[in-house]
Amino acid sequence: MYEQSRSARSLFIATWIAGFGLAGCVSGQEADLVGDDAPAAQQQGLTEGAPLKSHDASCLQMQDQGTWSTYASYMTSVGPALGLPNILEDLNRAGPVLTASTDPSATGYKGGFRWNDGDMATTEWVPQGLTAGVSGAANVAIVSWHYAASSPDKGVRISLADISDMSASAVNYRHILLVRPTGPGTFTTVAEHGGGLAWYGNYLYMADTSDGIRVFDLTQIRAVSTSATCETQIGKVGSEWCAYGYRYVLPQVSAYVVPSSITSPCRPKFSFLGKDTRGTTDVVLSGEYCNSTSAQCPYDGSTPGLGGRLYRWPVDASTSRLKTxxxxxxxxxxxxxxxxxxxxxxxxxxxxxxxxxxLSSTRYNGALFKVSTSASHKAYLSGSGQWVRMPEGMHATASGTNLWTVTEGYGGTTSSAAGGRVVIYVDQAAVD
Structure with a gap:
């Protein structure tokens, strides 16, 4: 009877916290003190499309793993460090620029490209995150792909795409495998979903679903062997360094990790990332994917799927690292x-x-939501031809000009107009 009572009581408390929405940092002891006496009026569900609701995240923190110099030193024997300018001179794939007959429907559509035929059709790799920036005179988009096939888990790869001239017939790009150094001259894959990216300075931030945010140094790319031996190998193999046949690897340099002592509901998922340069301090945005079935979230209350949280993590302008x-x-x-x-x-x-x-969402098979703390959402839906199907990561240019997104593909189609994988950009003002 005691355990049954405790379970029911815990469920009541969790629902009350979920509905109230601001109690994310109430400890177990404090919840026990107030839970049974919580007024019924406070047990509220959430409302889809309602304004953003401020959330108390004072219980949450991440710790810098501090491997910046160690991980970099582990990679020195692999070969000379290469930066983005080197890779942009060695792009080996071409993605056709979209035309009137191949572009998808989206409000404010301005342009975009699709991947080459192999990347449009592959079931092994699925596009996820997107970020963008400038390298020298080139405008660059970076897209993450997670490995969806069976063992061995090849982890995450990124595509570096030169988007400087969207009036050309094609966008040139190259895939690079993400790796984590494990010792001097050795490395392995990054077995994560790669759901989101953000680019600051020389650092590429990537969402680590369960634990936090991983960081990769774009000045530390290394060339590895593409021999037949390396097609099925990772790390040091004899006298060669291998990366499943990829020509280049991008190594992790550190990570920001939520301590194991912080548990649900305080502990979030890191499903996607974004970049925000408004305000006095730049931030990395992180958020949670939630749905009504397999990925319900702690603050859903009686409305599963709506309790996903969005966090703002400050960036140190002098280092481009998170401010610790x-x-x-x-x-x-x-x-x-x-x-x-x-x-x-x-x-x-x-x-x-x-x-x-x-917010990009796969709700309704694809939607763009304009959200704020002061108004209910404004929605652009794929079913009405207002947005692309199955959108993933996004990037908004700081000038307020373009909003970019990448799609993961819909229904297995390879037709870019019918929901196949694309990278597009629209006029920000058109969806404001």
């Missing part, structure tokens, strides 16, 4: 999104306020 105090970084603010199936986030750059965002 004694090796610890804390979110500067957080929100409950009131939207299901969120896959990406981008800031609305027409305002300096940090309380409005675009």
């Amino acid at each position: 105090v004694n090796g610890v970084v804390k979110p500067e603010s957080a929100y409950i999104m009131n939207e299901p199936n969120v896959q990406g986030v981008a800031p609305i750059n027409t305002t300096s306020a940090t309380t409005s965002y675009w």
